[in-house]
Amino acid sequence: MSDQVTLTIDGKTVTVPKGTLIVEAAKQIEQEIPVFCYHGKLSQVGMCRMCLVEVGTPMFDRATREPVLDENGVQKIGFFPKPMTACTTPVSEGMVVKVDSGAALDDRKAVLEFLLTSHPLDCPVCDKGGECPLQDLTMKHGSGISRFNYEEKQHFPKKYPLGDLIVLDMERCVICTRCIRFQSEIAHDPVLAIENRGRHAHIVSYSDPPFDSHYSGNATDVCPVGALTTKDFRFGARSWEMKNVPSICNHCGVGCNTVLGTRKGGSGTGQLKRVMPRQNETVNELWICDKGRFGHHFNESPNRLTTPLIRQDGQLVESTWADVLPFIGEKISSIKSANGSTALGGIAGARLSNEDLYLFQKLFRQIIGSNNIDHRVGLNANFEDTTAYTVGVGVGTDLSQVGKGSTILVIGSDLDQEAPILYIRVAGASVKRSAHVINIGGRRTKLDAQAQTSAYYQYGTASYLVLGILASVVAQGLVNQEWIDRHATGFSEITKLLQDFAPDSVADTTGVSSAEIEAIAKSYAEAENGIIIFGHEAGNDPALGAAIEALAAVTGHAGKPNNGVIAVLPHANSRGAADMGVVPNRLLGYLPLEGEAGLSAEQMLSGNSIKGMIIAGADPASESDTYRECLQNLDFLVVQDLFLTETAQLADVVLPAKAVAERDGTFTNLERRVQTFDVGIDSPLLAWSDWLILAAIAGQLGADWGYASADGVMAEITQEVPLYQNMAFENLVAPVSLDRQTDHYIYEGMSFTADVHEGIQWATVAENEQQKITLQLVVPENHTGSDEITLVTPRILYDGGRLLAETDVVQSHVFQTRALLSSVDAKKLGLNNGDSVTISQNGTAVNLPIQISRMLNEGTILIPRNIEGRPAERLVGSSDVHASVKVKKS
């Protein structure tokens, strides 16, 4: 039997794959069947009844199975006695569907009238007005008169806070349950439900806190009416007044595509009214997390830097670009001539764009002549990933397609916190498409509930575990020799070393049994597609990256779509910072450095050889007292930032930079996808883009770069960085042929029109037939088990970062400084929720209240990084992720 089915919809013939639903088939021929409860990403419930159509199928004689013919010899069509829901009925061969026929049209009007019986018809003040399927359909099919008795309308509270970000107007709700299904099927936070039945049914959330989810904003997007709105956008603007500017979220490395809904305000400056997800099936599908959606209000914070500042008599005072730039030039030149160029160093945060980062390294390496540059401060914890370069996920990887036959290993990452949309996609691959997701970590994380397999290692032993898995792959004879021969060298050398990592001995070290290790090895090696995602909690250990690289290579899970490795780096452009060579020991595009490596951020900030620094978009002073002292002792410090950060307060010159929404540029995401963002709103008048600031400084030092725009910088990058040769702006913004239906917003598309792009991934070594990967293992540092408690310092979504701190609406979500402890340990120490403990390590001690957590195993205490007071960093330092600590009741 053929896999294709041909049917007729309102006289038009269409051929679609078997199993396609009638709505989807109709979409193909632009025959819109109205829906409310149907959503292409959610399960089908067929409950709103809006999509009723007449359906007929070719008639066969029951006895003979012969077609029944009419007088013209044409097979008769038997219509079902009742209309069918197009959203749940799959097509069949020869089916005849009537959408705009009399009967179907009448049914549609009937259902619409029912839906409107208690609707308040307040479109003029509704946020959804102008992009509301209910409004559109009412204009198209609705009667002008309400026949329903107004006194009998159902009443509900008008602006009911479902959580502190989302507001419910139940009177507008059509009970389609899209929001409920989004929360349980996509976000895996089943915190919404229907309460009561019949006409009294309404949407509720009883979680503590209410609507407890990192994804709540998406529920407002899937809501086909104005029932769910976001607190910050309510009554903010009408949809048609806004300009929709394509952008990229700047909060984490997933690189979700967003749109900035901007409106010209009274003063003429553009206002950012809302941030919405912009469809990109290969990155974020239709979703963004709440941090991305709500975390933009820092843009209009009164605390923004608006003008250059210069230190005079110990005080930072307002100045002008014309005054500060020559001053910077002079100071840098004089330090260089007095102390040599290696007395100068720079730190550029990984939130800067590729253009900024490129010029940053160019300024230091070519103009100043120093390799002392780095991007790894704060959350980066000195972490250096090069697996992306060799065995990163293949070009064309699309997690929304990964399913049965694929194995995804997640190692040491709480994805729901570190890379929320990546979490959604990995969980979806498991739950919706039956990929084998194996979640490996030192503690339980949310993904455990969706993963088929979970394994827990002792903190600090992740690299042993990966080596054990690798050894087991080899021992079970599961290596892909052909792939190795073509793409790698050094295999026989590493097998020798692996003899020390037999599953049995690794089991002792890691606490993961040899049977589990073997099963993981087998599942991963034998999978058709294998992906490894590893993150922060696996530890900061060179042995880990090397082992992961080898594991991907020897199983042949690299160099092709849906295979390879993703390192979960923290910032929006951490990948780009590595690509641009903003590290002391490597050049652009992962090219080796000839000569001596420079100092890392940590070295620069802990020693005394550096006399002058430029710090762009980073705040190391907030992290540690050592760093702060070091910065205080500098002869000269320039800081470019959005806010007067703790680091900026120590600077000699502070330069106001533009935020992402105020400028253009490119970011490279975790999957090495380079994506562009556009200018959405005006910046403070005197703020400059970071690349422009850097170019101006270079100019003061005698360079004549002459860049006119970020595109111009990118044009040079395409020349200088072979990996980026295709990344010219015009390529990045070329329209893409995604399977998207943005004008069909009633199904699942975007409710606004905006440019959509797919972005371009650069190719890894594994994809390059001319290059080979040199396999090399690193023996992990000796792991000494501790009988003390292990402190773990994960990254979390709502941390104490400056951008969130400047965003009012999410304040109640920001993590309140405390430590999490397992109930077993709490009992041992005689602690209750809220009790205070003293946590100490090598002479440093902090006092924190505790919270007992179900997610922790015995012997671990958890303090997130980058929270108010930075207790985690004070205890473990900037580059470690965990440490043995002593915990006492205080």
Next chain:
Amino acid sequence: MWSEKERQELDKILEKYPPDRKMSAVLPALYVVQRRKNYLTDDDIKDVAEALDVTVTHVHSVIGFYTLFRKEPTGKYMVQVCTDLPCALRGAEDFYHRLCERMEIGSHGGTTDDDLFTVEGVVCIAACDKAPCMQINLEFFESLTDDQIDEVIKRLRQGESLTAVAANY
């Protein structure tokens, strides 16, 4: 908090369902905790959610759907008089109003002053041939006369057990 006895009862309930289908026990478990106060408090609901590994939101949603669960305090005895068509054809509506009057709670249901009885009219309870009929805490009372109402009320007020009283009707 589950008492020892309730815990045992819950364990017996859970034995009925496959181990990975604990959610099936939501209704039976709610009956157990509802007996504590004759209505469900937030703590009762949390107890059920935790014992069955479901969200509190889910439990609320189930409670709201079914009429036999209550989140508001009621009298000790829930008196549910059928006033649906088959019974109404045999005078059940008038009977209901009379019953309310005899309990001095107006004529449309409510709770008696001593908080002992809450009366409400309900849809068919499968006793249509024995109208007028009612349930008190789900025990059937059928083919009732007005005098019998007085007697039932009296005996319950005197503290006789419901099952003993119900056995006579």
Next chain:
Amino acid sequence: MSKVLDRHLIFRHRDIENIQNIDTYIKDDGYSALKKALKEMKPVDVTNEVKSAGLRGRGGAGFPAGVKWSFIPKDIFPKYVVVNADESEPGTFKDREIMEKNPHLLLEGIALCAYAVGASASYIYGRGEFLSTFRPLQQAIDDAYKHGFLGENILGSGFSLDIRLHLGAGAYICGEETALLNSLEGLMGQPRNRPPFPAVAGLYAKPTVINNVETLSGVPYIILNGIDAYRKYGTDRSPGTKIFSLSGRVNRPGNYELPLGTPLRHLVEECGGGVIDGKQVKGILPSGAASSIMGGDKLDTHLDYESMVEAGSMLGSGSVIILDETINGVWAAKKNIDFFRHESCGKCSPCREGTHWLKSVYTKIVDGHGTKQDVDMLGTIIGQMEGNCFCPLGEFVVPGVRTSLGLYMDEYLEMVAGNEEASQPQKDLIHTFF
């Protein structure tokens, strides 16, 4: 009362005292059908017997039980038998009597069904109000376990079966089989999409037979006495006996087990002792609140599936409610609308909003404020619901209103007579839009 049955097939307790006692039950050939099946018959034979006997579902739809059992896939385990004891249709009270008075018959029927389809677990889902009904039933189950008719390796046959009781909590919709399954799984009792049908993916997504209490209680007689003995009762296409729950304006309301095909007049006049005070029958609701109402002139209709459809109504679950001339037809229709509005689960819009709207219009008419347009509106609303609802509950609303409008239009008109149209101005939507 004339006796049309020499013996009751299901209501054996009316012939034999104390049959809820397992020893009495066994003495009356109880569990002999199960013994016979386990010893002499292959599972498929049991299904075929039931199929050939023509036993049809007694829960309302009348679907042939044996055919339903034959849909159960052989190779998927576990399978379940779920017994529908939700009995919430206004006017139905037969299953309760079986469970309270002759519980072993039901248990034996379940065991036969489970054996036939290869199930080893069964749940009896009763409405929450059946707390006391489940006591004798639980007693019977305990006794059956003790006697080895339930549990592991029943009568040494290798066949095992557990039967468990589960109470709902007050929701008519849970009688609808897929809503029942959701409720049994611990969810709101809202119906599921079909396909997949329960036979393929029912309870816990496993193959599931769902039958009514009375349906399964009919099985032991068939297995023990054979097809011909069963087909001696009833008509060719509606064989066997059926229990009719007679209620409303008759002298002796109650359950009556009669051969299918018995004239309605016999049920009302002989069994029910005629109408109270010798009044005329004004309307007959033969299948509870969901009925198409039949006029008093239809008393000679035969009580079988086919004849009832021919007469413009349905046999349903056999809950016959009698209206007499003292009853106002509009009021009666409104009572049923109140019921459906109360019980609409809220899943689909036509039922959720339609029942609400109907109630609003009916209330207006019955309270004396209605107009002729309101009466017409009733017809429009049911027209908008018909065929458009997710499950039969919403569709059940339609026939009652439609037939009541047909039979009692003069009463409707009388109630609205003299009321001016548009006493309350209708709002113009366009104004509220702009």
